[in-house]
Amino acid sequence: MVIPILMEGKSKYLSSLLVIILLAASSLAVHAQEKPRIFVSTDIGGTDPDDFQSMIHLLMYADRFKIEGLVSTSFQTGRKQNILDMIDLYEKDLPKLKKHSKGFPDPASLRNICKQGAIAWAPYKGFRKSTEGSEWLISCAKKSVTQPLWVLVWGGIEDVAQALHDAPEIKKNIRVYWVGGPNKKWGVNAYDYIAENHPDLWMIECNASYRGWFMESESPKDITAEAYYPNYIKGRGEMGKDFIHYYKGHIKMGDTPSLAYLMHGDPEDPQGQSWGGSFTPITRSSKTIFNRNSTVADTVATYGVIEWRFNGPKINVPSDSTVFTLSIGGQHWPGYYISEGTYAVRYSPKQIEVGEYVTISSITELNGQKGTYVSKAPWPGKPEPNDFKLEQHWYGDKPDQELFLGQQQGAKTVSKHRKAFLMDWAKRWEWLE
Known part of the structure; x- marks a missing residue:
């Protein structure tokens, strides 16, 4: 009778182990299906109208994200109202979008998370005073959730610098993807403060790779910057009608790679392949x-x-x-x-x-x-001698010469995905017919 008793105990053990494994797998599956939490800081309404294009794109994919903040950080004429105007267009197109996906957020909820951020660049010390936008970033970053907050910066990085100054403890909860380059030129003091005082920030500093989004060395003729609008956007929805007002409908959307980075690929692996580029760890910034x-x-x-x-x-x-x-x-x-x-x-x-x-x-x-x-x-x-010394999770454009597109460092890590991205977006424009 000893063997049956042992077998019975082993059977119970295996059953319990199987339950634990199934519960763990179920938990992992649920976590994998969670929408990325995103917080967008944009200079929409400023001198470059490409942020309007990027905002339309974001709203058309809003079912795939948990949008927690939409903050205006323009140093020119742009303000929070520009974001609200885009949400008005989205609201008109929403009935058609919801026929294809039930995950689109209510327009009122989006309006509630629109905030006004910095309207002037930071002084020499790199920060000034808190804004509605920087305070909202701190509030979102401090939520008791396991997912990180992806902070997508489409303009100046002033509100991020201010939030880090006021609440440095949020660093462990955020991931920053900054479209730098020209934005770094204007926000150089805020950047200097962050790199000097918060080198342990998780940061993708995309200074040039994003340009692969609108550089067309190998694009098929139907998706060139000039051809895409008449072929896939024109006549489709209120957002499609509005799109023509920005660069005459020519595709630029230089900030969109920050969102595309979360759409295709493993965002926790910046060195891997993604629609938003591939990046290399850097231990210093010039x-x-x-x-x-x-x-x-x-x-x-x-x-x-x-x-x-x-x-x-x-x-x-x-x-x-x-x-x-x-x-x-x-x-x-x-x-x-x-x-x-x-x-x-x-x-x-x-x-x-x-x-x-x-x-x-x-x-x-x-x-x-x-x-x-x-x-x-x-x-x-x-x-x-004066380079910023960075820590483990700071990433920059890949320096390999074969990944340059013209003079733009790392741009081929984005341009290689341009067709796949634009054709995926074309399917969404069909939803608005």
């Missing part, structure tokens, strides 16, 4: 400090941070006051009084270039300072 005027002999990394420091008189103004201007190519950046007769200004070149600058100020010593710099790829370039 920063060069000049305590003099730079010259054509001075080479810096494209997308790196350049800081010029000047000596001048001690003046009775608060630290971080704007007291001079740096002019490059007809555009202007504020220069700041640091303290004790030291002045500084930062800049980040968005492309390979030979740039010239001049300073403008009512302070004699700060007026008419001139210089040149040469920016080269790949980023982050050769090591410099």
Whole structure:
């Protein structure tokens, strides 16, 4: 009788083990099916209308995400109202969209998460004061959930910098995908603050790969930037009617790769393949400090941070006051009084270039300072003493020469998926017929 007793015990053990395995598998399956939590910071309504295109795309795929924040961060004319206007169009198209998927969010719920973020770039110290947008980011990041919050930054990174300054503990709960490049040029002080003080942030810094979204070296004729609208968008829904107002309907959507990154591929593996690109871990980010005027002999990394420091008189103004201007190519950046007769200004070149600058100020010593710099790829370039030291989860554009598209580093990691993405989107436009 001993053997049956043993067999009976073994049977009960195996049954219990099977139940545990099935429960674990069920839990994993449920987790795998959870919609990614996303928080979008956009400069929609600013000088570049491509964010309107990206917002329309986001709303057409809203059934695939748990959208927790839509924040306006434009430093020009764009405001929260621009996002609300897009939601109005979405509401009109929603009945048709819901015929194909039941997961689309209610327009009222989307309006409730629209917030106003920073409307001015950060001063030299990299942060200013909390905004409705930065406070909402902190609130979303502190939710008691197991999923990370994906923060997709389509413009300046000021609200992220402010949130990290006010509540650094949120870092463990967020993943940031930032479309940098030109946005880094304008948000260089906020970036400097983040890289210097929060190098342990989980960050994809996409300075150039995103350009593969609208560079068409190998695109079929029916999905070129000019052809896609008449072939797949025109006449379809209220959002389709509105699309023609941005670049005459020509596809750009330079910020959309941040969302596409979550749509196809494993987002926890930035080195893998995804519609939003493939990235490499980086342990440093380029920063060069000049305590003099730079010259054509001075080479810096494209997308790196350049800081010029000047000596001048001690003046009775608060630290971080704007007291001079740096002019490059007809555009202007504020220069700041640091303290004790030291002045500084930062800049980040968005492309390979030979740039010239001049300073403008009512302070004699700060007026008419001139210089040149040469920016080269790949980023982050050769090591410099003042480079930011980054930690484990910071990723950048892949530097391999075969992945360049023209001068754009890593762009082929996005452009290779352009057809698959656009044809997937074309199916959604059919829903609005």
